[in-house]
Amino acid sequence: MQGAAAIMIAGLGARTPVGISAPMSAASVRAGIVRFAQHPFMVDGAGAPMVVSAASYVPASVLGLERYLALAVPAMAEALEPLARVMSSLRPVPVALGLPLERSELPPRSQVASRLEAALEGSLEGRVRISRVHSAGHAAGLLALQTAAEWLNQGAELCLVGGVESYIEPETLEWLDRHEQLKSQTHRWGFVPGEAAAFCLVASERAMSRYGLQPLARVTAVASAIEQDRPDTGRVCTGIGLTRALQGALAALPSGAKVDHVFGDLNGDRSRADEYGFSIARLGERFVDATAVCTPADCWGDVGAASGPLFVNLAVAARLRRYARGPWSLLWTSSESGERCAALMGPA
Known part of the structure; x- marks a missing residue:
C-alpha cells in the first residue's frame, strides 16, 4: 500500500546512544562515533560480557516502561518545538507511534501509549493525542509515517510520527542470546542491542504556510x-x-x-x-x-x-x-x- 505524496517534515527530535538531540545524533553518525560498551553485569551463554549500545544519560537502574518514557518524552518535545508559538491555540496534534513487537517483558502497547500521553500532558499542556500505534518492530516507525501521510492527505494539517525501542532490558538481552541474535564471539551474525526514540513533526503544505513552519524536507x-x-x-x-x-x-x-x-x-x-x-x-x-x-x-x-x-x-x-x-x-x-x-x- 502506498501512502499519498507531498507531506513536509517540519520538526525533528531524537534521543540515541550517540546524542541527546536530533542534530547531535546525526552529527555523531556522520563522524562515525560509536557507543558500544560491555554491559555492567550481563554475560552471554559463553560467559563473556554482553556488548550493548545504551543511552548513558539514562541511569542503568531505569528499566521497562520508565526507560521508554525517558527516551521518548524529550524526543517528542524536541520535535514539537517549531510549534511553540502556536501550540496553545491548536487542537491536540495526532501521533502515529511505532513500538516494538510484543515481548513478554514489556507492558501491553496500549499501556505504553497511554503512559506516554500522560507524561506529556504536563510539559506540553496535553496538546498531543496518540491516535495510532504500530507494534511492528523495525518497520514500525516508517509504518507510522505512512499513517501520517494518509491522515494529511485526508485533510489533517499536522501529525507527529515516531518510534521508541530499547533492547537493554536484561530479559530482552537473555532472549536475544538464546535465539542467537546477540552479536558475540559465538554469534557473529547477531546485532549489538541499542535503544533510541525519534519523532518527526509532519505537516501539509497549507499548514507549513499557515503556522510559519520552515520546511526541512519533503x-x-x-x-x-x-x-x-x-x-x-x-x-x-x-x-x-x-x-x-x-x-x-x-x-x-x-x-x-x-x-x-x-x-x-x-x-x-x-x-x-x-x-x-x-x-x-x-x-x-x-x-x-x-x-x-x-x-x-x-x-x-x-x-x-x-x-x-x-x-x-x-x-x-x-x-x-x-x-x-x-x-x-x-x-x-x-x-x-x-x-x-x-x-x-x-x-x-
Missing part, C-alpha cells in the same frame, strides 16, 4: 508490503516483500532521476543483507549506487522501532549540512514479523 512517497518468506518460516527469502515496498516508494521518483542516498536497517544479520541484495538486483538501475547504504546501527546499535524516524533525521541533516550527494533519499526498514516499509524523500 516525503514524496511511503509504501509497505508483507514478506511471506521470513527466516522463521524455513523458506528461502528472495526479498519479494522488500522489493514491492521499494518499488512503491520509487514509483514517485521523477523520470530520469536516481536515488542518491540509501538508509537501511542492516544490523549484521546475514538474512537482512541477503534480502536487500535480492531486492537491488531487481531495482539497481534506480540508484546511483545501491550498495552504498548508510547503516547507522554501526554507531548506535540496533534501535528497532525508532529506525525509520532516525533515518529521516539523517537524510534531513545531510541536506541541511550540505554533504548530501543529491536530493533523493530512500529509507527502508524490515520487521521480523514480515512488514517491509520504504519511504522516498526529496527536496523541500
Whole structure:
C-alpha cells in the first residue's frame, strides 16, 4: 500500500546512544562515533560480557516502561518545538507511534501509549493525542509515517510520527542470546542491542504556510508490503516483500532521476543483507549506487522501532549540512514479523 505524496517534515527530535538531540545524533553518525560498551553485569551463554549500545544519560537502574518514557518524552518535545508559538491555540496534534513487537517483558502497547500521553500532558499542556500505534518492530516507525501521510492527505494539517525501542532490558538481552541474535564471539551474525526514540513533526503544505513552519524536507512517497518468506518460516527469502515496498516508494521518483542516498536497517544479520541484495538486483538501475547504504546501527546499535524516524533525521541533516550527494533519499526498514516499509524523500 502506498501512502499519498507531498507531506513536509517540519520538526525533528531524537534521543540515541550517540546524542541527546536530533542534530547531535546525526552529527555523531556522520563522524562515525560509536557507543558500544560491555554491559555492567550481563554475560552471554559463553560467559563473556554482553556488548550493548545504551543511552548513558539514562541511569542503568531505569528499566521497562520508565526507560521508554525517558527516551521518548524529550524526543517528542524536541520535535514539537517549531510549534511553540502556536501550540496553545491548536487542537491536540495526532501521533502515529511505532513500538516494538510484543515481548513478554514489556507492558501491553496500549499501556505504553497511554503512559506516554500522560507524561506529556504536563510539559506540553496535553496538546498531543496518540491516535495510532504500530507494534511492528523495525518497520514500525516508517509504518507510522505512512499513517501520517494518509491522515494529511485526508485533510489533517499536522501529525507527529515516531518510534521508541530499547533492547537493554536484561530479559530482552537473555532472549536475544538464546535465539542467537546477540552479536558475540559465538554469534557473529547477531546485532549489538541499542535503544533510541525519534519523532518527526509532519505537516501539509497549507499548514507549513499557515503556522510559519520552515520546511526541512519533503516525503514524496511511503509504501509497505508483507514478506511471506521470513527466516522463521524455513523458506528461502528472495526479498519479494522488500522489493514491492521499494518499488512503491520509487514509483514517485521523477523520470530520469536516481536515488542518491540509501538508509537501511542492516544490523549484521546475514538474512537482512541477503534480502536487500535480492531486492537491488531487481531495482539497481534506480540508484546511483545501491550498495552504498548508510547503516547507522554501526554507531548506535540496533534501535528497532525508532529506525525509520532516525533515518529521516539523517537524510534531513545531510541536506541541511550540505554533504548530501543529491536530493533523493530512500529509507527502508524490515520487521521480523514480515512488514517491509520504504519511504522516498526529496527536496523541500
